[in-house]
Amino acid sequence: MRVRTETTDPLATRPLDAPERLGVLHATVPDMSVPDQDFDGIVEIAAGLFDAPIALVTLIDREWQWFKAAIGTVETRASSQDSFCVHLAAAGEEADAGLVVLNAALDPRFMNRPMVAGPPYLRFYAGSPIVIDGQTVGTVCVLDVEPRDGVAGPLVQQLRRLADLAASLFKLKDEARRRALKEAALSREEQRHAMALEAANIGSWLWDIRSGTIAGNSAMKRMFGLPAAASVGAREIFGAISVEDRGATFSKLRQAMKADEEYDGMFRIGDTGRWLLGRGRVHERDAKGNPLTFIGVTIDVTDQQTSVQRTRLLLKELNHRVKNTLAMLQSLARQTLRQTSDPAEFMTAFAGRLQAISEAHGLLSDHEWGTIRLADLIAKQLLPHVNCYAEQIEIHKDEISLGPDQAVGLGLVLHELATNAVKYGSLSVPKGKVVLTARKMLEDGDQVLHLTWTEVGGPPVREPKRRGFGSILIERSLDKVLGSSVKVEYLAAGVTALIRLPL
Template identity: 90%
Template sequence: MHVRTERNDPPVTRLLDAPERLAVLHATVPDMAVPDPDFDGIVDIAAGLFVAPIALVTLIDREWQWFKAAVGTTETRAPSDQSFCLHAAADGAETSLVVLDATADPRFMRRHHVVGPPFLRFYAGAPIVVEGQVVGTVCVFDVQPRDNVPEPLVEQLRRLAGLAASLFKLKDEARRRALKEAALSREEQRHAMALEAANIGSWLWDIRSGAIAGNSAMKRMFCLPADSSVGAKEIFGAINVDDRGATFSKLRQAMKADDEYDGMFRIGDTGRWLLGRGRVHERDPKGNPLTFIGVTIDVTDQQASVQRTRLLLKELNHRVKNTLAMLQSLARQTLRQTSDPAEFMTAFAGRLQAISEAHGLLSDHEWGTIRLADLIAKQLLPHVSCYAEQIEIHKDEISLGPDQAVGLGLVLHELATNAVKYGSLSVAKGKVVLTARNVVEDGDNVLHLTWTEVGGPPVREPKRRGFGSILIERSLDKVLGSSVKVEYLAAGVTALIRLPL
């Protein structure tokens, strides 16, 4: 790793036109022109670390440099060949570009944003690397020149660029997974049609007379007598009134465009879903449709599965948004507690890992419930050398929902971090005793969890409440009726946690 401050112009033209780089950029971020609030936390942190008025997450296309997130500007793009970031990216993945005074650098002194508003002077940028290709940067600007920039500060900028790259990859994987799941759903539907061949309803509709010739499976699906003659009036009358208009409209459009009809609808109030497929089979010399042939399949089970998947994705989307908001808040609050970038990254990374561990457990259980014992082990194992000797647990069998798991995971992480720094886990023979009981209060289950540190150094109540103490008290705010009380007893810290289940 090194910082480049002065040199000749890099091969920026080759970078802009490199087909491998452009292929990775377009494949990973097809919506690069659309700002994404998920990256706002990164630019907020970058601006705060450098005390800079402008911070950007950029993507460099052949013609335009797009701002995926920005602080200090309302612009969403800039010409690529005029950008500072192009030079930061041109030297490859292992470098960072620092321009202390743009007016003294021949590469930038004539740029319009330097000689004109906003009169940029200082720049620092680190490349965002995806699949070995530089696709953009995380960068900061200032309108005042600077004498120097500490290397550790530039290293934090590189780490933020790494976080941005990881987020781009995660979002791309999620998008690709959604496309694969959609394709898999269609494939499963086709397989179901083949497997349930004995229950496929086939029909031929004589459009002029309105008569429909169908097999017994079709009549059974539409709740019609097996021995009855069937017309279009009876078929459309059997369709749920809320779906009838859309179904007829799709059929009419398919006839007009000579395209395939494909639609789903419900049968009356039975709760059953049918899939209809077909197309015009015969037309008269003028092109008017004469007959329409097709099949109908019962897809009630598949539709129920789709609804369950939608509910799960909706819940997951809600959780991801909540988590991103939590991460942004944690980053800001952690940054306020320290001006040391290394200390900030250590504290923030620990809290991020605590949330990640809880999310990992919940994801493994499809965002249902997880065992308290598993959460305790995940959060405390990184802080002890011998889990069996240093962690003593007395508990009932207790399951936690998503809000309880994420909040309690943060509380356990903060308690463990403090114990390692100042409490019982700071000495070889110290340990933590956890007692968890499922108590019934007014007919509702409530977790009473006690954290007791023993065998550690004498404890004194801190004179000032740090962010860790505030986080312990507030991590369970999403769970109504919860509370955390920390007591600084001389023999060791004790925390009393009440958490409705």
């Protein structure tokens, strides 16, 4: 085998810091300065083959030659420019034959190198390049302080094989490192996804159809009321679904599997009554097209369903109220029209009564047609009729809540009383006022409102000779509330109304 014994310095034409070579080196072995015991076997074999005291696996960077494995020296690096191996790194394809220096002290290329001219007075060198992706990144070499007369060709071939082995090992370790980085990144991504699902309270699951097991996150198990640490079977999951929804849920799943469509269904959990939304599809099928795994997510939509049901109830209640209100408005319009033939007077009276109903409806709407406070209703109905509410309206009351029928009826009563007080009673003079006393009483185990309307400081009052529609409306506005009553007394000191209203 021919051995290169060149006399010219290739460094002059092939710089050590070629970007292509350094790029491969740094990408493949980012930890080149750290010794690696995995290469110890290679230097041991090389030293044994050549019976040499020093053997190295090196990587050649721009400034330093790093020793990944070494025998015969405790050093971990040497200057690249002063090394023997730099000639192989700079020689390109010509480096494949390796480099043998029998006596460095007589070789003009090396005789002045510090390690030749001074300690340890190296004389013999044999090296073979480590080539990765077409670039020489390092060497496997042996050194001796004694010169030699020659080297057998088979030994150089063996050194070449060791260098190839080192190159393969570097590549394998690089691939393993990159794979580990990818797996770590994937693990972090999976962890991030898992944390995001938990934070959003989204259950994720994978159903192994053949084994009947379901792997799910803690959110999913929590939704189905199952222990977080327990293994879960499909029977347990389907068993947790409400009996009323179980058949439809399973039927939708089977249809999605058969048609290769996305499953989208809503069901309740039997023990808790909570609503869950499930979505998913077949993830894997066998060669015959049979489903193997089914992947999906589950979301707790109880709040949304509760809101939907509440909205439906509100709409139903609103529809009922609208019908009742229309009937009431028709009756008000007819009765008001009977009392007067003057259009202007009709519009004034009817608009006031319409406003009274509107105010009560507005309060009820703000409270989703539940209950409203008596104090709020009184303020809404009386504010339009006084100049100073605090001075003209005096209230002594308990904390009382009213339902829709009670609020609408009592609102009309208060409006008619206030209208009469403005026309003829205490609110027709600056010093007059109305005193309201509202007490919650217990009668036969039921709560009843006793409300007293008393006008004070107004002109003398006389009982009207003819009962007008206002008086009739006061007496009949609470007809929808069973057990209610309104009694109006025309005392000389002022009008008094006694209202009894079951709560």
